[in-house]
Amino acid sequence: MKKRMVWLITGINRRMMKLLIALALIAYSAKFRHSFSIVSLILNRSLQENGELKIEKKIEEVGFFFSKIIYIFTQKYPPVKFLSEKDRKRILITGGAGFVGSHLADKLMMDGHEVTVVDNFFTGRKRNVEHWIGHENFELINHDVVEPLYIEVDQIYHLASPASPPNYMYNPIKTLKTNTIGTLNMLGLAKRVGARLLLASTSEVYGDPEVHPQSEDYWGHVNPIGPRACYDEGKRVAETMCYAYMKQEGVEVRVARIFNTFGPRMHMNDGRVVSNFILQALQGEALTVYGTGSQTRAFQYVSDLVNGLVALMNSNVSSPVNLGNPEEHTILEFAKLIKNLVGSRSQIQFLQEAQDDPQRRKPDIRKAKMLLGWDPVVPLEEGLNKTIHYFGRELEYQANNQYIPKPKPARIKKGRSRHNL
């Protein structure tokens, strides 16, 4: 009997507690007095008409309604698709806090996958992925791929490496380690967990090409001991490693040869031509053209590249595929275009030509078109305007933080060997 009484009292208390908590929650979440008075009205009427159970039900309903509204208004992440367990993949992006990696992370997250970003923040930045931090499908790991990594994943996008010439030349040994040991580690991981690996290779494997435009069957023209070799040769051996793991261990590999890419989230001090010219034009400084400016490049917007990477990863094409926009321009034309789009009065200044600078570069993308159904769709000017807008905002941000970045010149770190190899 005593036991039953205790049970009854605690039962009532539980119910009362629930009631009080629900009321407190509603009062807190409704925030606005007006909404709160409506809630009280509903509650008062219910109190008179129904018994305690009905009130409780009503409170739960109202509470649920408000929590839904609050969820909608306080949702801090970009919208994410729901994928069933069967379709949802666990995806690792090495270098995922970098320029391309962070855009890829956005796409895969919004498509509903579970994304793990690994970055050593050498050129990547937390700011690029901060909008996902705390999301249940997202994880950010501060890790250098030169060290082994032990996680369970289905797909690996291996992007980790500095990609801008001044950055990769800054510490060539580290660039080599990242592209060789780092790639071996990721292939080892892919083998252990049965994941598919996509290597972000580069148009630089073609070196200073003697064939124009460059198709995937061209073997390239690379100086193995020049200043760019740490990157060119590092990526070439990374490709070799992929195919060794494929043949010997049965690892599924995909190799994307990425041509010049630009867009928001390029680092202000990146040192590549797009960021340098935009920054110079916005700050009214001279646009620095290396050499005569007659060397050519073809620039693709980052969203096109990301779509190509995902299409390649999910295709059955294991041989290398070029991803780039074939619209070719001289660097001088490009300087004039950016100056016009910014509406800048900057001069154009001709500086010494960079050593081993590829003279002509343009992708042959017939393979990607045919096998992936992929084609770049963002026009150059549209992409540039978006990038200019982004850099304008970045300059404001930096100014508020009392830091005005300068475009990075193409030179090797002070104190290191300056021998011209």
Ligand SMILES: O=C(O)[C@H]1O[C@H](OP(=O)(O)OP(=O)(O)OC[C@H]2O[C@@H](n3ccc(=O)[nH]c3=O)[C@H](O)[C@@H]2O)[C@H](O)[C@@H](O)[C@@H]1O
């Ligand atoms: O943008 C990219 O995605 C590519 O950038 C670099 O390749 P590169 O073509 O040398 O890129 P930039 O440094 O942007 O140079 C492009 C051209 O502009 C010239 N340049 C660069 C910077 C500058 O201030 N002025 C200037 O005239 C360079 O000499 C070069 O001829 C990387 O090596 C590639 O891996 C990467 O894929």
